[in-house]
Amino acid sequence: MDDNSKNCIFNEVSTLYHEYYDYAIKKRKWLEVPKDLEHREIGYGMLKKVDNRNISFTNEIDYLSWVLKEAPFHLYKSLSYMEHPSLIGGATKKGIFKREIAFDIDTHKTKYCSHDDSWICEECLNEAKNQVLILSEDFLFPDFGLTKNDLKIVFTGNRGYHVYLEPEDESIKNRIESWGKDERRYFIEYILGKNMNLRIMGNRWKIRLLKEFEKNKIGIKKFEKTADWKTEIDTRKDDIRKKIYEIIHNMKSRLELDEKVMDDDIRLLRTIGSLHGYTGLMVKEIAYDSLKNGQFDPLNHAVFSKFHKKRYSVKINQEVFQLTLKGEIFDHESKEIPASYLLFLFGHGIDFEIL
Ligand SMILES: [Zn+2]
Structure with a gap:
């Protein structure tokens, strides 16, 4: 791929991200505005997963106009609430006074997958879903007395789910959000049987x-x-x-939980309603029941529909594993592809040209 072609694809992808945020913010209010915004750190990535962090906003309007202007490929907020979110440094410098509790379930390929670890398919996404159910029904419900109403489940846009603990009971919520590093570590180690x-x-x-x-x-x-x-x-x-x-x-070893997401004081997590820069899929909140009864299919429901209608003629210059989006199968032989698949190819650094 020559530089010209690379630039052309980058510009097209950037336009698509702008289009998405325009629609998601102005028409649908899909984008999460982190609670108590002025005490949250914001981060984003364009060329890498995280290019920049230590950003903060004092109000929703400034935050949303910034997202509309930048249309980042990866967008994050801190789990922690901080006195000085834009100061560079660790927990003490930032003055962390509270932190959301969330699990990150990040599954790898299963024995049924026919791709390598860089790709996703129905099988590994199904495994990710099962792990949310194990975490909830084998641990959080029976051992900690939580119910599905106390959880917020979010498809990460790639190979897993974020499970936030948001107890309806304010006093419990306040208590767990004041947990320090040691308490959070003990909590996740208990679940992992460590x-x-x-x-x-x-x-x-x-x-x-x-x-x-x-x-x-x-x-x-x-x-x-x-x-x-x-x-x-x-x-x-x-x-x-x-x-x-x-x-x-x-x-x-049933659960593939990223322990750093529980542990790290200054951890950033993907913003709900953003797009995942590696896949172009939506970071999407899912009702517990629709996950449990199999209604939610990430390779269908996390695809931004408008991007599945927009088509491109392309030439894909390298072999890729198959990917099914909204029931359509794509691979390197595909000639007419939707923007949704184009974003996936771009995010995976695949060599292709728009004709
Ligand atoms: Zn798979």
């Missing part, structure tokens, strides 16, 4: 594992009665012992 101690099994992990033992026809009577599972496991025959450790390992 701080589980087989010598003192007493929490909900015990119930969770007992269910799995039963499914695998391992006698649970003795495990029910004791907290010292380590001793109990080690008295079992070799093959059973191996199986038990395997079950525990598998149960602990």
Whole structure:
């Protein structure tokens, strides 16, 4: 691809992002304005994921006009609320006084995928959805007493979901938003079973594992009665012992959670209603039920419809994995492609020309 062709594509993509934000902000109010905007840090990326951060706005109008003008390929807000969001530096300098709690589920290719880790398909997106359900129904609901109304689920625009904790009960919300780094770390390590101690099994992990033992026809009577599972496991025959450790390992590795998103004080997260610069898909809030009952299909519902109608004649100069958008399959042999697929190719650095 020569420079001319590169520039032409970049300009076209930039025009598309402007068109999207124009519509999303002026017509639909899709773009999230972070709560308590003046205490939030804003970041964005054009050529990289994050080119610039430490930006802040005192009011919604300035913020929205800035987004309309820049139309960034990646747009973020801080999870933290800060006294000085635009100061460069760590948590202390910025004066963090509160922080949203969110999980980042970021799945990789599954054994059913026929692409490498750079691509996405129905299978891995389905796995991402399942992980949201495991996180909610196996942990957040039974262990922490939350309900679906206390969660905000957001498709990230690529290979996963953000699950925000937004308890309806203000006092609980305030409490968890005042958690420090240690409390957040403890919370995620509990969910990942990292701080589980087989010598003192007493929490909900015990119930969770007992269910799995039963499914695998391992006698649970003795495990029910004791907290010292380590001793109990080690008295079992070799093959059973191996199986038990395997079950525990598998149960602990069901979730692909990005621990930094929970840990990092100055973490930025994609803004809801923006487009994901790698895929051109919308970062979209989803009702829990429509995720659970399979109504939400990211490769259909996170595609900006107007961009699927706009077509280009192209020549794709390298082999690419297939991608299905709104039921249409595209690959390097595709000659007429929608803007939605063009954004995906651009975001993945694929060599192609607009004819
Ligand atoms: Zn896949």
